[in-house]
Structures are given as C-alpha cells and as structure tokens.
Amino acid sequence: MKNKRKNKLCETTKELGEHRIIALIQKNIELMPNMPVPFGDDVSAVEFGNGSLAILKTDMLTNKTDVPKEMSLWQAARKTIIMNISDFASKGVKPISIIVSLGLPTTYTSKDIEEIACGLNAGAREYGAYIIGGDTGETSDLIISASLFGTANKKDLMLRSGAKKGDTVAVTGFFGKTGAGLEILLNGLKSTKKVKEKLINSVIMPKARLIEGLTLGASGAVTASIDSSDGLAWSLHELSKNSNVGFMINNVPIAKEVYEFAESNQLNPLELALYSGEEYELVVTIKTKLFEKTVKEIENIGGCLIPIGTVTKDLKILSDINGKKRIIEPRGWEHFKS
C-alpha cells in the first residue's frame, strides 16, 4: 500500500498526461463560489452583476511541442492567439483584449521579437481584438501564453453541458487536414505538392470559427458547444461527459485533400478526421426543430453547418457510417502524452 502510494506520487507528467495533470491541479484549488462556468469548460468566467460575465481564457504555445520547424515565429505567435480565440468562438464570445506572457531564449534577436509581435498583432486584429499588455522573461525555449478577455450575458453562453436527447449534432467544417498535415510535418509522410500545401497550411495558418460561434451564440438554438482543438472524437466525449448524454454519429465530414493523402499513404481517413487535434472547428448540439433555421443563419454569414448525428440518452458514443458500426474512442491530441 505504501509503495503504491509512493508510486502514485512519483508518476511523471508523461505518465499522467495533460488531462490527469489538470484534474490533479483542480483537486488542490479552492472553488470560487457560484462559478458561472465550471472548471474544465473552454473558458472561465466571473459574474459582475445583472447576469453579465467577464470571460477569460489562457492558452499557451510551447516551442518544444507545438511548433513544427516549418512554422515561422510570426505564424507561431499568430497561432497562439487563434487557439485562444477558438475557445471564445466555441462559447459565442467576442474577444475584446489580449494580454501576453512571452518567454524568450537569450539567442533570440530583435528581428525575432518583432516577428513575434507582428504575429500576435495579426492574430488579434484578424478577429477584431487588441493586444493591450503583457510581460516578458527569459526561458530555455520559446513560450507564448495569451490571455483573452471579453464579456457575455450568462444566458447566451454556450457551455459544454446542455445537450439533450434528440438534439442534432453539427460541425462547422471538414476534418482531418491538421492530422494529415502533422503527419507530413512531424513524421515526414509524402503527398502531392498541392495537397501537401493545403494540409500544412491548416496546421501553420489555422483559422478560428469566430463569426460562426457568435452567430450560433445569438441563434438561441445551441444547447452545447466545444471547439475541436483536441480532436473531434475527444470533443464528442467532452460534450457527452459534461451533458450526460451519448451520440450516434452517422456522418463525419472529411476534407477531400485528406482522402487523397490517406489513400497515397495507406491511412484511414476516418481515423485522421476523428483522432487528430489542433483543428479549430466548432462541435455543437442544436435543438432539432431550429436546425434548418440555424443552418441558414450560418450560411448567411458565409459559413457552413454540417449535421453529423443525433444526441442519445445512452452514454455511448457510436458511429454508423456506410453501414459500419463502431465505438468512437476517447482518444485525441494530449499534451505530455502525444
């Protein structure tokens, strides 16, 4: 027993993985009374009267694990902002301002710093937000940690909880490009020039679905929402856990470049679409009777909303695609383990 306890205390971050590390931290943190958004949702929030919420989010990019060598400093800085804005998008919240902590190695030059600053600014301005402050210090590896601020009405916020049996599950785009792109960037897999460019671009120049998220938030039709940054499968499991429901998925929209890449590399395109991360689509559940109306609203702002399945009472997450039934496993991108 003593040994077991000792071993448990000595598990390293690599053995624990990101999700258990976060659970371990939460266990030791005193909860703020009446938190309007629970720990573990995509953003944090504080009420400041009349149901108005301050919405806060921090997400960190570390050179060691998040920056393939093909990615420029400008792109890495921009991506840090996009990662954070995607979480705001998934809750239907407009980012107003951003503060940044920047850890710089001593070898970085003025030019590097200017490139990072321009990338941060570009990411923020692309989505109407501003960088308004920050901090810098010396680190072994580049670290960029961005913290976003925005406001929302409590009743408009789309949380991970709230999905109801019979709701329609939908996504804002096609999947698998970042998974394929990372296979090219990290594992050297090959593809045609045109496909390769698109796949790599999805990793190094991601977009956040902010207009879609704001439109979905205003629609009043969404019952639960998350972004797919840890992968589509993982996102479904998070929605399931937080809403206490299951899913029957009958359609996974896969990008056409992913089919081409998968075929030439003898990979399963569905695997790439379900279990890759760093893809910033929104995964939402929508009241079925409002679904068509919501699709039109999203099309009106130039986006798309693709139905992928139905919310079920049974907690399982199943797929039934081309007549083949399977369980969608709780796997995906996880820091420390991936």
Add this chain to the structure above:
Amino acid sequence: MKNKRKNKLCETTKELGEHRIIALIQKNIELMPNMPVPFGDDVSAVEFGNGSLAILKTDMLTNKTDVPKEMSLWQAARKTIIMNISDFASKGVKPISIIVSLGLPTTYTSKDIEEIACGLNAGAREYGAYIIGGDTGETSDLIISASLFGTANKKDLMLRSGAKKGDTVAVTGFFGKTGAGLEILLNGLKSTKKVKEKLINSVIMPKARLIEGLTLGASGAVTASIDSSDGLAWSLHELSKNSNVGFMINNVPIAKEVYEFAESNQLNPLELALYSGEEYELVVTIKTKLFEKTVKEIENIGGCLIPIGTVTKDLKILSDINGKKRIIEPRGWEHFKS
C-alpha cells in the same frame, strides 16, 4: 549604414534587456483606441461602460531566472501570484480571479504538480482571489504565468502618471531586504542566522501590499503609484517619466537587517535599498495637504506610510541624505540583463 541596420536586427535579448524588448513589441502592436490605461503601466484595462474598467495583468515566473534553488515549488507558485497581486495593489484594484498557464518539464511528478497547485491556491486565497482556470503544456523549464482580473472605476485608478510638483513621495515599508537576500541566495554572501533567515524569507515568501493599495486608492489623495518590483530607484524613474516630474529624495527607509548584513559584508546599505528588485512595496505620490490624513488611514489598517521626499518640477531624481547629495540612477532589476 547597411551594416548598422543588420547589427540592430541581430541584437540578442541579452543585449537588448527587458525594457527595450518591451518597447520593440509595443512598436509592432496596433493600439486599442481610447485605452484607459496606457501601455507600460502596471496593469492593462478595458472600459465596459459608465467608466467601469476591467483590469487585467499577466506576469510570468520562469525557473531559469526567478527561482533560487532554496525556493520550493509551493513558494515559486505562490510568488507568481504575489508578483501579479502587487501590481493590482499599486493601482488600488482588488483581484477577483486568476487564470494560470503552467509549463511543466516531463520530469515533474504528481507530488510536484500538487505542490504547485497548492502554492497557487495559497497565494490567491491570501488576498481573497480565486484560481478559476488555466492551461498546461510541456516545457524544458518550469514556467508559471498568471493572469489576474478585477474591476475598477476609472476615476479611482492610481496610474504612474499624475504626480504634481509639491506632492509628497511615500513608500509602504523598508527597503533592501530582497537585495540582501538575493546576495545570499545567488552569490553566497554570509550573515548571522537570524538576519539571514529574514532576508531570505523576503525573497521566497514575499507579501503584496494589497490592503495598503486599496486604502490608498480609496483615499483620493494619491496622484501616482507604482510597485517597487524592479527596485526603488527604477520605480522613481518610471513615475518621473510617466508624470513628467522629478524627485528630491531625503529619506530612504532601510530595514535594520540590511544595515547589519551590509556592514558585515562591506556593502553599501543605500545601494541595496535603491537598486535591488523583487521587493513589493508601493511607491506613491500624495497631495501634501492630505498626507497626514492618509498616513492615519494606512495606520488604521495596520500598515505604514513613510515620506521619502518631494515631487519637483525639474526632471532630475536627486537624493540629499545625511548631507550627501547624489543622483539616483535609472538602474534596477532587469530580466535578460540581470
């Protein structure tokens, strides 16, 4: 000319130093219109109607430069929170919530992570705030970046600008302990056991002057304010630059342990008090006719407010102590250079 330009682009972070790095970043960031607090003050702010401000701050602790080996992980985590709360204190703002980005090396264990979480929680709860969310990722060295949120009325905020000729300059405590403590911790200087303990403690278990800051903010007597985290001399220079005034300093309150340490190590106690960093006192300018009243208010909450000089029109920062006149130089703790 071409060569000169090339050299300028190639200056490393070490050659640039923290202050020029920050200037370089600011130069490349598009300013938010009508920023209620300018870039470079201790906090950032966003207006959300009726003169109400959301106050935001991020400050990062990096193991490489900010954590002497005698400091536990619990203490390092707590200190990250204190550093941030001190900035809120200097503006008279109560911290409500904190989000944290945590960069962990893969060698860290469950026990290490729990220790960090407990330290973060302890720092927050000590000052009435709560940790409400965060992010974690893999880094070569421990990185803790905390972001604070609070609210304030625009008219109550104490900025670095606002000091007027004739105002009284005052501080909330005695100086030099962290400078002496860092000499012991980093350079192995000696002292008696009792003094050593107090000096080291000032580095590893700092306090933020939050009650003092909130009381000063509410007094309506303060014209400018900053914390002394980069050293007393540097803080005076920042107030001078931002308020477009100078100072005549005739008293620098030095902790008695610092006199003892300085004597036994043949160091100048005034140097330790003026030019050390990581000391979290407040340095404020106060309308002279309200000074005595303000001193009483601060004493009522158990603090102290010590006059150290007068605001002058001349931009110089001079001291006249024990009949010896000198210029207080713009030196202090600076990341990358120190």
